[in-house]
Amino acid sequence: MPSLRSRQFPAEFIWGAASSAFQTEGSLDADGRGQSIWDVFPREKIHDHADASATTDSYRRYRDDVALIADAGLKAYRFSISWTRVVPDGMSATPLIPTGWSGVNQAGIDYYSRLIDALLERSVTPFATLFHWDLPLGLQERGGWTSRDTAERFRDYADVVSSRLGDRLKHFVILNEAAVHAVLGHVLGVHAPGQTETSALGAIIHHQNLAQGLAIQALRAGRSDLSIGTTMALMPSRAARGITPLNNVAANAFDELWNGAFLDPLFRGSYPKTARDMLQNVLLDGDLDIIRQPIDFLGVNYYAPAYMRFDASSPSFVAPASPPQGTELDAFDRHVDPSGLFETLERLRTDYGNPRVLITENGCSDPLSDGPAQIDDRFRIDYLRRHIEAVKAAMEVGANIGGYFHWTLLDNWEWAEGYRSKFGLVAHDRATGTRAKKTSYDWLRTLAQSGLLDAG
């Protein structure tokens, strides 16, 4: 990774924070919200059987959240919209159909309208993710992402959000990390809906891509002034060190599935072979044209590279491997490797037409613990500084990067890790509701206000 010529970011570079509905809102039963697959995900699969019924209480305390964002000098906030607050059963956005379906829940729309207005009042630009894994239970019961109909329902939901909120909400992130949702939710079973069979993986990948394309078409048809993108969890896929060259084969297969199965149909209108073989039975004529929609930005979530190895006992012959001995590890035993972010951004620049990129998530957790957050989190500042250096290095060789969103604003409910993982710039004490700004909060504010990345 080249050394930096300058540590000064352009004035127009967007500094923001990111979150998601299910991880922060709480109030799961309030005001007509319907159940999602995460509402019913077995609590025994979550550390400490923790639930998200309160978490950071952001459904009620959104104004406090907005104040923290604005006071940090951040000019953008990426939140997600709970599909089931807007369409409780996920089935129909058009209640005129005499089916008994829920139709649109106006109270859900009203909440996001309040949040958007509160952000705009503080000159913070709202970026809304339409799907951050909280699929309506009603749709899961009808097959979820194995069913093509879910893609159609997603399009209807996207159209509702744009028509009801698009007068003020202009930035849309269509999906969050479809690869994570597909693999962790439907193969490994450690995320909702908790499925553990690979046979439907192709359909789950394809129908998310299709949903994304249909939603983009609907948004474009409804309004001409939207900035539309989607977020992928891109990871360099590296072969575990070992005697077998088959590890390289495994790493390439993982790359085609984890990265290529989402990048290629969107940017090239085709699937890489590993993915294509899995989804031939659900790929219909015209689908790739629907998926290949022009976007205004690609959201990149980056945390670490992946290491893969050949495993004859695995149905896919691919299995995760540990990072090389002695490498610096994060709280999840992933390799802390800013060069992997540079590598990812370079790949987008050279292989995918140098699209406008927003880093829509990057950050690190405290060491996993049920104890309090580390307030003097200089480890987090070091992690952020090194990864933001990688962003600047990529920009200096020509990558078209428009912003960086920190994951995340407040320590929140971290999926299967419950509350033992803490990624926030601000600690949130669930017992008292008090919030404490960490050292990294002040550090990021200085960076966001000056655009100048300190050298540590």
Ligand code: GCO
């Ligand atoms: C993800 C999700 C977030 C996580 C964050 C920390 O990237 O996995 O978008 O919901 O909480 O990444 O793991």
